[in-house]
Amino acid sequence: MASNGGINSIVIIPWSSGIDSTGLIFKAHKENRKIHAHFIEMHQERFIKHIYESKHVEMLRSHIYKNYFHFDFSRSVFDLSLCPSGTRFWSEEVELVIVARLAVHFSGFFKKVEVWDGRIKEDDTNPSMTKRFSRRSSSFDFLKSLTWEIDNVELKTPFKDVSKKDIWNDILPEDVRKLTFSCNQPLLSGTCGKCKNCIDRRRIIK
Ligand SMILES: [Zn+2]
Numbered sequence: 001m002a003s004n005g006g007i008n009s010i011v012i013i014p015w016s017s018g019i020d021s022t023g024l025i026f027k028a029h030k031e032n033r034k035i036h037a038h039f040i041e042m043h044q045e046r047f048i049k050h051i052y053e054s055k056h057v058e059m060l061r062s063h064i065y066k067n068y069f070h071f072d073f074s075r076s077v078f079d080l081s082l083c084p085s086g087t088r089f090w091s092e093e094v095e096l097v098i099v100a101r102l103a104v105h106f107s108g109f110f111k112k113v114e115v116w117d118g119r120i121k122e123d124d125t126n127p128s129m130t131k132r133f134s135r136r137s138s139s140f141d142f143l144k145s146l147t148w149e150i151d152n153v154e155l156k157t158p159f160k161d162v163s164k165k166d167i168w169n170d171i172l173p174e175d176v177r178k179l180t181f182s183c184n185q186p187l188l189s190g191t192c193g194k195c196k197n198c199i200d201r202r203r204i205i206k
Pocket of ligand 1: 182183184185186191192193194195196197198
């Protein structure tokens with residue numbers, strides 16, 4: 001496929017084990033892209049989300065390898081207590097810097113590097129998500145501008161016109177759906193059932 005650079009291009013997918021980012025992996029595979037999924041184990045005081053995400057990433061990875069296809073994978077661990085205040089803002093910035101660093105690394109080996117962001121259709125009607133993406137997009141351009149000659153790196157949003165329900169129904173196989181993890185504030189006993197992600201998940205499963 002000349003349009004995506006064939007074997008000379010790579011797709012980096014920041015992977016959280018959620019529905020959207022796991023959907024991106026299946027989409028990239030369907031398009032015969034070379035995939036590098038990256039999971040950031042983000043430690044935050046009192047939060048245990050990273051423990052669940054880490055577990056689900058490993059379950060999904062072995063399941064997909066065994067039953068579907070292989071893809072490259074790496075992970076980083078970051079402790080947000082190293083930041084001045086352990087807020088959401090910092091976790092976004094940290095993720096961006098780690099992913100941009102990975103993109104710069106690959107830009108030396110591939111003609112084209114794409115970073116696939118998990119933005120979905122519903123985010124258009126969610127002001128905080130829209131703001132988040134435009135912040136991410138401009139920070140990404142800024143990070144690129146700091147590094148010498150990496151104009152072959154691009155931030156893309158393949159699901160910007162696709163709903164979460166479409167990803168669930170049309171992109172993820174049934175056995176894979178069950179292994180994804182969405183909750184934003186899990187408890188030791190499991191998913192909270194109350195956060196936006198839990199509500200969204202219940203809504204699309206219906
Ligand atoms: Zn939840």
